[in-house]
Amino acid sequence: MPSHLPLSWAFLLSATWSRTLPDKNELANACYFTYRVGYVICDASLGPEAAQKEMEAGRCNADFRLMGSDFQRLVLKHYMEGGRPPLEEAMWLLTSSENFQTRTLSECPPMQILANMLYGEALLYLDGPSRDGESAMLVAQAIEQTKRVQPEVLNALARTWPLDMATHRFQETFLALQGMAKGDRKLDLVHFVLCRCDEDLSWLEELLEGMQAGGVYLYETCGHDERLKDGFFEKLSPEVVSGATAKGPKGSCPAQIALTHVLRYKLDFPEFLLFLPSAAPLEQERYFYQLVLNSLLSHTLTADFVALGSTRAPPVSLDMCQRSLIQSGVLPIWNYPLGYEGSRFLVSAKRLVESIDRVASLMAAFAESGCTTVELEEAIANWWHIVFGEPAQLPIRAEDERLPMFLRVADGPSGFSRTRMPKSSDYLNWAATDLDET
Structure with missing residues (x-):
């Protein structure tokens, strides 16, 4: 208490x-x-x-x-x-x-x-x-x-x-x-997927400290990094994929790499798959990550898709690549797409299985689009919820009844964002602190 x-x-x-x-x-x-x-x-x-x-x-x-x-x-x-x-x-x-x-x-x-x-x-x-x-x-x-x-x-x-x-x-x-609930508090059926160039991943070490992660998959977009042989990452034994030259914004996985990873494991999906950017999260984002991880450890998470970003994506004019993807019919979009910013999300095995044909079709549409890697990344960056079976207009997290109640926090860093209150979340601070002490 x-x-x-x-x-x-x-x-x-x-x-x-x-x-x-x-x-x-x-x-x-x-x-x-x-x-x-x-x-x-x-x-x-x-x-x-x-x-x-x-x-x-x-x-x-x-x-x-x-x-x-x-x-x-x-x-x-x-x-x-x-x-x-x-x-x-x-x-x-x-x-x-x-x-x-x-x-x-x-x-x-x-x-x-x-x-x-x-x-x-x-x-x-x-x-x-x-x-x-x-x-x-x-x-x-x-x-x-x-x-x-x-x-x-x-x-x-x-x-x-x-x-x-x-x-x-x-x-x-x-x-x-x-x-x-199960007895062992392990993350043995959870996979973490990150792409990085030269970002410092010490934040991930702090996040996973003391946890037994089932798998960490690291796509190196700037060549092999000798620092991965040290300490924490040596214990995690990440599967490192070098030679992935495309880079996403702020350390996120380019769309092709993320989709290729899903297709690669389509016969052996983990219980949950987490895609995270390699850039260190903001304080409130890290707290939110912690809530998700602790629920996974307790085997109490029932959501099929959770956007892990803290900021709602603003409406912007659709570019040529986005219009091309919509016209291809691969993504079920009939109204203006709205979701959360960034390629950071959790998706369940059930939803991965249900989305596998869409993922394969999307890869083919990318190949036929004529868009550059950067253009494709920008086109899909805020649409991952649609790729994995969510409605084009993803509900605001706090109002989404499908989410477990502990994740239904207000958008942005504070529930009092329209007042002169400090812009932070007392609930996230307390819950994450409780987790750190357990």
């Missing part, structure tokens, strides 16, 4: 209200609409005393308020309609100091209870289902918190907040994942 300040910001918390605690009927109606939890956010690099001085001088951000009615709307939409899970908001509640959590519990109990339930369910995918793990502890704490609410108040709250639905969802997820 989180017990210290978020990694991304130093902040001071205060709950504010306009009058005394309401009666049970008004409390049930969003804990009365004026209830809010206010945050004063200072530079994370400052110590407590320095942050206090900055706050008193008015140099910290005091704009953010987490409203009880807003949180109620988000959790209802999530549990009843499949809307995005408010993981970011839940982490703000869970990482506040203990006395303020106690205060929130007394003034607006469902906010604190459902924050525990949401993060507890997310951890089922990351740590695996366990009756004595952190997810179980969070849910036990949520149940204990409900017992501290007066029965008549709790009954009123249960009519307007999805308390029962959250409990049932956690139980259903626990049982479903329990049936999937």
Whole structure:
């Protein structure tokens, strides 16, 4: 259970209200609409005393308020309609100091209870289902918190907040994942594919530290690198393919190499195949990679395709090569393609099998297109979701009900991207930190 300040910001918390605690009927109606939890956010690099001085001088951000009615709307939409899970908001509640959590519990109990339930369910995918793990502890704490609410108040709250639905969802997820989980935490059925020229791959060493990867396939686009004989990569024993002279942008695999790799292993697909660029990921991207890897280790990942980029690809005019690919009919595109930027994604064996004919046809279309390698790479860079059977307009990750809930994080680095909040994700920071400590 989180017990210290978020990694991304130093902040001071205060709950504010306009009058005394309401009666049970008004409390049930969003804990009365004026209830809010206010945050004063200072530079994370400052110590407590320095942050206090900055706050008193008015140099910290005091704009953010987490409203009880807003949180109620988000959790209802999530549990009843499949809307995005408010993981970011839940982490703000869970990482506040203990006395303020106690205060929130007394003034607006469902906010604190459902924050525990949401993060507890997310951890089922990351740590695996366990009756004595952190997810179980969070849910036990949520149940204990409900017992501290007066029965008549709790009954009123249960009519307007999805308390029962959250409990049932956690139980259903626990049982479903329990049936999937295996004993060994290995990545023996996961393949990593990267293309590199001269990029430093130490970030991959950090990401896979202590893991038993099933296979690492490294396509060298600038010739053999003697550094691969050292330490970490020698232990991984990557399969190195030299002589692949085409280079993708930012260390990504050129389209032909990626497609050729799929065709090469069409009779022996791994359980999951990950294509990653060799360029070091941004901090939030690395955290997202970690969530995916830990779910793979726990054998709880059920998605057939996951875009691993953090930024949505913007609409741009189609070039000649893209129009040619669409006109060829190889890719099922009937409206404007939209997805995530970059050749970084995870695809399951099931989806690879279903897409193999399309991959072969796409290779033939490339050969007939007359486009250069660079043009082809640019043409397909943001369309990999279509190649592997996703709709041309890939849903926004946070709104995609097909994804397991722990991956449904907001686009970009922050769920508060339209505010003056620091542009980072408290949920990703916390989840990745929890993984580092296990």
